Amino acid sequence: MERLEYDFDGSGPRPPGTTTLVGVVGSGNLEVLIEAVDLGGRCAAVIDTSVRGYGNTWRQVLADFFARHLLSDVRVSINDGGATPAVVSLRLDQAAAEIKDRAS
Structure with a gap:
């Protein structure tokens, strides 16, 4: 297992709690949890992955997610x-849509 941790600038509203x-989690899939927490306006990402050596790819996928x-x-x-990466982006988009729907 590899644990990756990233920090990004926040650029929008904080979802309300x-x-x-x-x-x-299963072969070729993943689970994504998004939590609203006080990070001083920043965003954080923690990845536990069974595939080692893809830190740069993870950073790029997450940077794209937070930009969109x-x-x-x-x-x-x-x-x-x-x-x-395509499945990661899909799951991140699904989680963002859910958290934004709950905010409205």
């Missing part, structure tokens, strides 16, 4: 079972 979980979804004060926790 919500948490959402999407996906299922304007969020602040959220922690993204990912348990990865070997998902491709």
